[in-house]
Amino acid sequence: MARTKIGLLFGGCSGEHEVSINSAKAIASALAQGDNLYHYEVIPVYIAKNGIWYAGDIAHNILKTKQPLEVETNQSRWQFPPLVSEIEVWFPILHGPNGEDGTVQGLLQLMQVPYVGSGVLGSAMxxxxxxxxxxxxxxxxPQVKYMAVTRPQIWSNPCVFPKLCDEIEATLDYPCFVKPANLGSSVGIAKVRNRQELETALDNAASYDRRIIVEAGVxxxxxxxxxxxxxxxxxxxxxxxxxxxxxxxxxxxxxxxxxxxxxxxxxxxxxxxxxxxxxxxxxxxxxxxxxxxxxxxxxxxxxxxxxxxxxxxxxxxxxxxxxxxxxxxxxxFPELVNxxxxxxxxxx
Incomplete structure (x- = not known):
């Protein structure tokens, strides 16, 4: 019986690139164990940090060494490896933006091939x-109290920013947490205990995302x-x-x-x-x-x-x-992947 060809999609254009490689390595190992070995053929597809897709020996080597590729800047991002056309089920294991936010899911949806995980809406939300x-x-x-804030409220008008901080203090008090709305793995997150830390954390979070969330500490x-x-x-x-x-x-x-x-x-x-x-x-x-x-x-x-x-x-x-x-x-683990x-x- 022919084995189902699984496109293991990993790497990606986010700060969690190395985490993705480690996850992909574990999944590839699980697909080579027990009955999985007889049912599935793994085709690693690696997305470099500059967005270029690789398959074949390069992708296999990244999985083996767990070392990101030293990228070049003169290649086209949208020339997919020929092996992509053979894939029957995609297993995307791309963490963070440009991976679990609905963008890659939309692309896979357009390919009309099954893929593991949530669709565009579930991923984006x-x-x-x-x-x-x-x-x-x-x-x-039930959840903790929170406030949604935008980058223009922080950066655009010096008169608005102090009032925003006043409102956060009145609504949430200290300590509270400032987080970019669309980043994973605790990137850009800060715990703040006073006005100075709040101002610094809001400015920093705005450098990562145009939408920020502030949550009450608990x-x-x-x-x-x-x-x-x-x-x-x-x-x-x-x-x-x-x-x-x-x-x-x-x-x-x-x-x-x-x-x-x-x-x-x-x-x-x-x-x-x-x-x-x-x-x-x-x-x-x-x-x-x-x-x-x-x-x-x-x-x-x-x-x-x-x-x-x-x-x-x-x-x-x-x-x-x-x-x-x-x-x-x-x-x-192998049964979970199956x-x-x-x-x-x-x-x-």
Whole structure:
């Protein structure tokens, strides 16, 4: 029986390029294990940091070495490798902007080939924190107080900026978090405790994105749940992240040993069930598909659970939270990858 040709799309034009390579390496390894080896043929397709697509030996070598390609600037971005025409199912594992924000999903949709994960709408809403929180509010999901801010409010009029800061202080108080609306992996995020830090953080976030979100700080445990499926998705056991840094920033997230994962989380069964139910609500609210990781704040003192965000293309190394939560729910990594491909075909 002929093997299904899987286009493993990785790299990309975002700050999470190296994370994508690591995720792709793990997925390629899973597709070479057990029954997957007999059902699937992996065709790696690498997008360099300048947007040029590569397949064949170059893409295989990137996966092998896990080292990004030294890019040239004189090549056309839109000449796809000939191998692309042979791909039967795409497995995009591009994290961040230009990867999980609906842009690549739209391109794959135009190719009329099945692809793993959410479509254009789910991907776009999943990465835009303002659109995401609007959808959560409409679905009745409890969340922290927040304000949406635009770059012109910060940069265009010196008279408006102090009033904006006054409004943020009155609405959210300190500490609060300033975040670019459309970046992943804690890029551009700052925890602020006073007016000077707020002004600096807003200016910095505006350099990353034209839309910014400011959220009230909360003392809580950070817990997560993984979702798998399409129209009848399932939720995994709940996991928890603990760390010693001030918040779960980029360095803490990607430096080995700075954060600890606890799966399953040591929380009451009723709280775990509530988190699982809210995860499925969030998945439906943004029209996600295939996979997502949903992050929450659990305020132990009051028993409150507040939704933080949904990630429609979470980190996918063997040690990442998403596959680990499914492994603890009796879905090992190779089977998880197989199910995602089957869900892609089903949805198509």
């Amino acid at each position: 999943g990465i835009d924190k303002i659109a995401m929180k609007t959808a959560f509010a409409e679905a009745g999901l 003392v809580a445990r950070e817990v997560e749940c993984a979702v798998l499926g399409n129209d009848d998705p399932k939720a995994s056991v709940v996991g928890e992240i603990s760390f010693n840094s001030d918040f779960y920033d980029y360095e803490t997230k990607y430096t080995e040993g700075l954060a600890q994962l606890h799966i399953p989380a040591q929380i009451p069964d009723a709280i775990a069930a509530k988190i699982q139910a809210m995860s499925l609500q969030a998945f439906a609210a943004v029209d996600a598909a295939g996979l997502a990781r949903v992050d929450f704040f659990y305020i132990e003192a009051t028993g409150e659970v507040l939704i933080n965000e949904i990630n429609t293309l979470p980190g996918f190394t063997a040690t990442s939270m998403y596959p680990q939560m499914w492994a603890a729910t009796n879905v090992p 199910r995602l491909i089957q869900f892609a075909i089903e949805r198509h």
